[in-house]
Amino acid sequence: MSVIVFVEHDAGTIKKKNFEAVHYASGIAQKMGTTVTAVILGIVDNAEIEKLGAYGAQKVLHVEDSRLDELHPRAYTSALLTAIEKEGGTIIITLNDINGRAVAPRVAANLKAGLVVGALTYPDMDKGFVIKKAVYSGKAFAYVNVTSDKKVIMLMPNTFPITETAGKTVIEKLAVDFSEKDFRIKVNEVNKVTGEVSLSDASLVVSGGRGMKGPENWYLIEDLAKELGAATACSRPVSDADWRPHHEHVGQTGGTIRPDLYIAVGISGAIQHLAGVNGSKTIVVINKDPEAPFFKAANYGVVGDAMEVLPRLTEAVRKFKQHK
């Protein structure tokens, strides 16, 4: 009855957030006196899969089928259900990300398992199986008790620091009896923006608002982001005006992010925007209006014109990186 963790990969490379999911599963397994079985789908080298051992997976079930390199929610569910049945798993861990959202609720509905989306803590088992999660896009937190026997927990990425151990893992191939239905969705075209840090995994984010005055000034945000190795984001008015693509919009009606560092430039800090970013560990606000409400939610503030402050900050980061 090991804890099952679903591990995603990006064209054969396992990302940090997936190691974090394994680490989280391992923490729960230790509390329950059991082990972790990871499930990985598609084409991945054994050398890459073996890395999961260092984060606490004693065993990995690998469904080596190239069709699974694309997201097929039904097929992923079939694979996970096969693994869960084989291992007698009652607790299933995934990430709260795009693929997790397509698969975990489907698995939960099949198992009649209670679901927690965006877990921020380990379960408190003294009070039942109680997990903290953000609600109202971060304006509040809820303590959710999962009362069913089987449980599906979707971890919020970038919640727990991870460290490698000397742990080793055993890889087993898993055969899954897929049906034709499992692959009804056809993927016609994939367009990936290369060379940029993806917003959902980014630990550093530079974000611009209306105070940037127009898309022609965005190079200032991009220069700083590049120097930091950060992702770029924006406020709703900016995305509504098509200055920036929609997927960069963070806030209550856009994406919710919780990076280590969020630098907000020319964003006043409306309650809807704060809701999407106030889980960030450190917030820097750059705004020429000293009365901007965002300063109340910030750790560090710079009252000044973004057009002047940004090049200075980019230069300061460059100097810092050189001397590090």
Added chain:
Amino acid sequence: MKILVCISQVPDTSTKVVLKGNDTTIESAGVSYIINPYDEWYALIRAIELKESGVASDVDLVTVGKANTEPVIRKALALGGDKAIRIDAESTDPYLTAVYIAEYAKSMDYDLILCGKESIDYNNGSVGSMLAALLDMDYIGFATEIKTEGNTAVVKREIEGGEETDSCKFPLVISCQKGVAEARIANMRGIMAARTRPLTVVTPAVDDALTSILSYELPPAKAGVRLIDPADMDELVELLHAEAKVI
């Protein structure tokens, strides 16, 4: 083609969360309620567009909620839609919500079920995917564009670091976000028409919730902002490195 749109009632985005009852509930007095923005701006409007362009024959709306959600459903009907179904239950657990909707939808032969990518109150984004499982339908999440070609949906969806175009034969559940449709405002004709459009109340068979919320908590107040001289960005970088330890 028959479309079902799932509508959720949520507190207005400007709502300040206030806790009461020893932090076991969120204060509802003084809160104004709206249609969940993802459900309204994208799922509902796209369904209406598909009806206007002759692709869809029926657009039905469904919500799980008590009688106090009816003003919001009427508001949705004012934008469009032929009829609405209110499943008379509290929407607390995503599984239960999906079971109630599936129970209603299973005999209705919907070709397409649209919902928002998540509700802005509980941020679970899981009812659509659960519904697809319960109705044995396919599911595409985080859609940014929905087109139809005969019996097939052609859907652009967000993937990590980009976009993908999928096609899938109906029946299908799609969760919608920005890009799927342009928001619009109900006109007087729609508001008048909404009064006469049927709103049916369905009492669901009782089932067990699999989760419950024991209590709530507000985020801790920030210690206060430390202001940095705009001429001295080296100091900010040093603080981010040595004090905040984020770079």
